[in-house]
Amino acid sequence: MSDSAATNTSTAQAAAPTFDQFGLSADILKAVRESGYTTPTPIQAQAIPVVLAGRDVMGAAQTGTGKTASFSLPIIQRLLPNANTSASPARHPVRALMLTPTRELADQVAANVQTYSKHTPLRSTVVFGGVDMNPQSDALRRGVEILIATPGRLLDHVQQKTVNLGQVQMLVLDEADRMLDMGFLPDLQRILNLLPKERQTLLFSATFSPEIKKLAATYLRNPQTIEVARSNSTNANVRQIVYEVHESDKSGAVAQIIRERELKQVIVFCNSKIGASRLARVLEKDGIVATAIHGDRSQSERMQALDAFKRGEIEALVATDVAARGLDIAELPAVINFDLPFNAEDYVHRIGRTGRAGASGDALSLCSANERKQLADIEKLIKRPLDVEPLEVTTRARRDGSSGSAPRRDERFGRPERGEHRHASRDESGSRRRTTGTHDRPRGRQQPVDEFFLKPYEPSPSAMKRQEETVEPERKSAPKQPLAALLGGLGMPRKSS
DNA sequence: AAAAAAC
Structure with missing residues (x-):
């Protein structure tokens, strides 16, 4: 945040930002406090207001920068006004969907969402492969507003009709570059086609490769780009x-x-x-x-x-x-x-x-x-x-x-x-x-x-030279699938698998 | 080259 919203803080720290400045609900702030966080990280300071404003986001940030909270907190906030305390599953349609490339990551994001939303009526769950589908199906049938998933298992649930994505208002693609690397593009396309066009999409990626840009151009609307310094590679720590x-x-x-x-x-x-x-x-x-x-x-x-x-x-x-x-x-x-x-x-x-x-x-x-x-x-x-x-x-x-x-x-x-x-x-x-x-x-x-x-x-002198030329690392490994072809054919009938 | 992900 560049503005100086904190005008009357008794603490003399000039521009020390706090979570209070975002207008998040007391229930969310309480959970944040209980988690021990006091100062937003750079990605949080930048992303939270943008997400709250309803804009699409193209975010370059890695985990460890507080990325998960940077999208979870404002998403929870945006869901809150219509949060339903009813026990009826029909009152708890999936309104926010978060996709990650690995199961462990999905689990971890889910744990974060659970933590940040625990004082709210919002429900969340996580689905990924390698484990029994039934408990996941049960949780989905009971109704959740926030669903965290790996793509394959999510589609499995879609097929089983245990989940309906027709009311998703917010979508997060976490580690999007990784998902493309792993050949998830067809799955992503399939999922994206099930979502309402009218929605907010947040894409996070370690790099903005041409493939990622193409993906963003296809599925994001006028996104705000948020870049946070690659903290780890040059991390003096x-x-x-x-x-x-x-x-x-x-x-x-x-x-x-x-x-x-x-x-x-x-x-x-x-x-x-x-x-x-x-x-x-x-x-x-x-x-x-x-x-x-x-x-x-x-x-x-x-x-x-x-x-x-x-x-x-x-x-x-x-x-x-x-x-x-x-x-x-x-x-x-x-x-x-x-x-x-x-x-x-x-x-x-x-x-x-x-x-x-x-x-x-x-x-x-x-x-x-x-x-x-x-x-x-x-x-x-x-x-x-x-x-x-x-x-x-x-x-x-x-x-x-x-x-x-x-x-x-x-x-x-x-x-x-x-x-x-x-x-x-x-x-x-x-x-x-x-x-x-x-x-x-x-x-x-x-x-x-x-x-x-x-x-x-x-x-190699070129190694040090090229740094000025581009922020983007050269992608060495081509995905197994002809990504360019797939991307070129976005929206085209896709091959079934 | 290898890894990841649905059954």
């Missing part, structure tokens, strides 16, 4: 370090990092489901309480894992990118990237799980020889070079049992002449921060030098 390790040293490296940094809780991201399961097992064997969360585990296992982690019963949550976006875990001190993500965008989301709400956090990434491309992509996206350090893994024996002596750092990383200036931490003279693997212990299990480590990384 998050210390980002990349460790160069041999691929086969990675499991040991994770265990070592957890031990040496005495991490109470950490999410470890892997690129594959198998890799996540495997790592969880290795860590368990190493005496670290760990569990895996990914799409091949049952929904109950996923929820159990997440709950146990939130309760602090698990030290290491080993996850695929199912957990990269949106999940809000309080006071997570660190995130480890076992693999660097193929999609640089996902790096930002992953490390966004730590250093939230003003707390500090560490983003520690393992980088092996064949991941330099990913590293370069990430640096390009976040527009700055990452601090790269060697990591000597001492905790686990190498499989080949070789006993060659460890190469000196010079040998391993090449002479710092050609383009090595970017890695201050590699400077021998510098007082490199003491990190894992540097304690004086006999070691001699380093693998022969990798080509990766011999060749200094070339900091």
Whole structure:
């Protein structure tokens, strides 16, 4: 908010905004207060008045910026005047629909909505796949004003006629870019066609890619664009370090990092489901309480894992990118990237799980020889070079049992002449921060030098140049479906699946 | 390349 609405606050803080300035109902404000929030985040300060005014919104903001509240609070407010206390389901049609790409995210948004609306007569529920439909159907039949859903299961309910979307006045597309990436466009089109044309649509996306713009152009009406600085990538609260390790040293490296940094809780991201399961097992064997969360585990296992982690019963949550976006875990001190993500965008989301709400956090990434491309992509996206350090893994024996002596750092990383200036931490003279693997212990299990480590990384000058050119990261991975074709055919008869 | 999501 740019205006100075708070004129008579006794507190002398000049422009400290409060939630009171939005004209939200006392019941909502009470819930907000009980949640412990006092000051709106930037996205909230910008979005709440716009949503209250009934305008469509094109929002660029990530979770962790208070995005959920930025649309939930004004939506609840707008539903309130017609809130019905009647017990009749017919009096509680779905009037607000919120779609998210993953089940966990849907669950989390629903929990937020539930919290913010608990002092109002409004009802809400959540539907997503992987769990029994019947309880969801029951809840829908009892009637809800606010429905949070993943697209597939929602359509399932539509087909079963357990829900009618004909009275939806407000629609939220959360993590819209992710939904497109995941091939949800046909489902989204199907859902959008069921909604009244006369409605308010809020689209939130990490990026405004051409696909997202096309989607917005098709389904939003004169949207107000709201952009909040990408908080996490440049978040000073998050210390980002990349460790160069041999691929086969990675499991040991994770265990070592957890031990040496005495991490109470950490999410470890892997690129594959198998890799996540495997790592969880290795860590368990190493005496670290760990569990895996990914799409091949049952929904109950996923929820159990997440709950146990939130309760602090698990030290290491080993996850695929199912957990990269949106999940809000309080006071997570660190995130480890076992693999660097193929999609640089996902790096930002992953490390966004730590250093939230003003707390500090560490983003520690393992980088092996064949991941330099990913590293370069990430640096390009976040527009700055990452601090790269060697990591000597001492905790686990190498499989080949070789006993060659460890190469000196010079040998391993090449002479710092050609383009090595970017890695201050590699400077021998510098007082490199003491990190894992540097304690004086006999070691001699380093693998022969990798080509990766011999060749200094070339900091692509274009990487730093292009930052001025566009805010938008280049999307590398094309969706499985011919998105352009689908988008080109918006409104056209779609293929059935 | 891999991941996610309806049955």
